[in-house]
Amino acid sequence: MKLAAPIALALSLAASGPRDAETRAWWATTATLSNDAMEGRDTGSPGYDRAARVVAARFAAAGLTPLGAAGGWFQTVPMAERAVTAADLRVGASPLAFLHDYTVNPVGLPARLDAPLAYRGYCGAAALGDVRGRLVICHATRKPGLPGDADRAAALRAGGAAGMIAIADPGFTVEPPRWPFAYARSVRLATQPAPAGGLPQLTLNADALGALIAGSGQDAARLIADGSAGRPLPAFDPPARLTARFAFAERSLASPNILALLPGTDPALADQAIVLTAHLDGYGRGEPVNGDGLYNGTLDDAAYVALLIRLAERRAGRGFRRPVIFAAVTGEEKGLLGSAWLVAHPPVPLGRIAADINLDQLRPIFPLTLLTVHALDDTTLGDDARAVAAAMGVQVQNDPEPERGLLRRSDHWNFLKAGVPAVNFVFGYRPGTQSERIYRQWYRTGYHKPQDDLAQRIDWKAAADFNRFFFALVARVADQDRRPAWKPGSTLAPK
Template identity: 55%
Template sequence: MRHVRLTSMIAAALALASCAASPALDARTAAWWETTQDLSSDVMEGRDTGSPGYDRAANVVAARFDSAGLIPAGDDGGWMQIIAFKDVEVTAEGTSLTAVHHDGTRRQLRFLHEISVGPQWGLASSLDAPMVWRGWCRPEDMTDVSGKIVVCLGARREGQTTGGERLRAATQAGAVAIVNVDDMSFTVEPPRWPLAYARNVILAETTPGPATLPSLRMAAPTFEALAQAAGVDGASILAAGGRNQPMMSFDFRARLEATFALRERAYTSANVLGMLPGTDPALADQPILLIAHLDGYGYGTPVDGDELYNGTFDDAAYVATLTTLAAERAGRGWRRPVIFAAVTGEEKGLWGSRWLAANPTPGAPTPVAVLNLDQLRPLYPLTILTTLALDDSTLGQTVRDIAGPMGIEVRPDREPERGLIRRSDHWPFMQRGVPAVSFLFGFDYGTPAHDAYLDWYRHRYHAPQDDVTTPIDFQAQADFHTFWFALVEAVADAEQPPQWLPDAPNRPGGGN
């Protein structure tokens, strides 16, 4: 929220007014909200990985861990586990994309607003070729695409072509680039524009792979306009794809002229790690990991004049849950040691959790279970708790045992096509054989809760509007804390550590 200081002051005043108008907050929720506001304030600049704002936020978390009596568990006995990164970004300044039609008319395509390109090392600085539409972009669809830019439906549902399959088919057929058009029928996760930026982050020690064909993404309305200029009903074609029906092929009778400006950088960013020692020496080698990602997007493409992506509920609010729990315990341990981890680089590829999973520190060794905090938004009452990896380990039954008496229905993920289980920080640990769970506030379709979720997803998720002005249900958040704090205690004090179930679909070497 950097656009105008007055606007920032008004937003803060509105947030305070919202708190004042809500029922009086209990001490736990008030402490949580104070930390949430601190971590997502403009001072933290959106906590982009490797930014000064992220470092400021990391220092705040470390100070709260310290005051709660945790033991530093990072590198060399400190709070921080330092990770070296490098990135490549296609910058808005210097990048242009223009459709040139057969009659000479030109349509400028707004980079990051209606078209983008996947940044990669070795990306060509320019592109100029005719565009052709090939629907599903299966190998049998790739007729007469050599030397051309092939445009495909960016399908995301099971049984349809994947991005990797479309790219391979385009490459083998001799195309010079591929464009994936948003599938508007994928309503469980509607496409969002603008994008904050086009950036690819990897570990500094990693050697980038060879460059592939330039891979672009296009908004559906832009595709429809380009198709109309070619005398084709693009909306009908996309609708057929949404119904899993055959789609006609056609040539746009237009070229795409593109110039890409690239910027490369190198920097470091840190996981913040603290340990609450256990009280039972016999369980000292069975730590539990509590994890939430501290990073956000930082500054990006402005939306309604606001260029700062504060990331209040993605995921400052749940790092605040970690610090709130640590403060409540004030050095009073459970039977097992508990690691508190606020990690970096989640938004750039789960890099902080991947690094911690592969490089445990002496103070934060490999855990026996992971309880992850992400993808949570207290927008409506907590009556349904969607639990990722619910049926993978005995953690699922522990979740049911705690939530049930609270009147909370526990559900598995009913939208698996979104791939949420692989998109947050529990996943790198599950890949290494550690049982884990993560949560979403659930809903039934067609209810006010569903409407509130979709509204947040369309207008605030990964946008500057994810800030402290978000209308939230403080009682729902208090209820979640009651559940989650009890879950931590149950897992940390249990006689036996969590175990994988025999038929666990996500166990390494199992069904997935």
């Protein structure tokens, strides 16, 4: 066990960490949800189910009304999974380490690969030449004017390639690749059709390129540097052949969203529910990092399910004017599955949901002076966030790094796609500051890693500041006369 028993741990952390009672209570709940006994809360796991029961019990104790199926707290989300359980990949006679040197997408991946290699730079269609039957090495560089993921895959399919080996770009410094990967799994909603066999896709650690092109006379380090910079790259066929064998496991699973209602007090606003979302699921157990294979997911996202619980407890018996739906959702880490199911099967008609305020991607590890607000200028929720932040002396901004795609990487995205105004938040920083250095380091060593646990560094004032921001924002949105609305000219607004 990395950590002490939950109650003792919570008391210890509260004593040595936050000074104010509210933040201590929030962190104690975070400790309950992300200690080792919850086993990282992987979607469909016993640890997730234990955590879900804790959330439901806390919602019940706070006086919320269950809003799940059959009058209960849970909305079951049916899923199907395909996972790689064993892998043996060799270039010539040299093995590569699964999850360290490479990972794979289980969808469309055959049990065996045996093919010659080709290196084709950025894998634009015009640069491919003859790649029939070859596994093609491509730089997954994210730069304007160069092929994107879909472009590369389409070009290789059209060229008859046996598969794509995409080099994870270490030059994408705003969010560099993180090795090792925890595991190789693909999960979908069980109501979605199983994907048809597509182009086999592998992702390569840049440090392993040398093994693939050995004997070619090419310098792997130079190719990586040039590829990251977007400079011209050669095309050549390495002499080695790649062979691989994979074993898979397929299963059906179910995992619940936890849904609860704080009834509104104004009958005139009863059809304008505000949904508050945070994802309960984490990664669970995976490939060890420095000997630790338990991915606790403390900031991603146990801490912010805990914040939903704290809001419910603070408002016990005191509703807002609008109804507020509390939704701790599952399967976010597997593709926003729980929120997709929630939007497709809402506990009240979708037209009666006025907004979603989502909590994810929050890292209270440096002072809160700047807040990135997703969809800031798309709905009036952005105005509300700006006003609440200004009262606290906090500035807001649009996403300064849209190339990371964070707008589409958490549960608010499913509400936006359904035409429901929604927001999500990220702690912001000024370029070149200590805050940026702390943030970048966390993404290298904490994000989706076992190190996102209760022992990590927390800026307790920043945590308390954001929690106060959230409480005030919810009160403003749920109590004001104006219903949240789309702004004219929004590119995200329903057509």
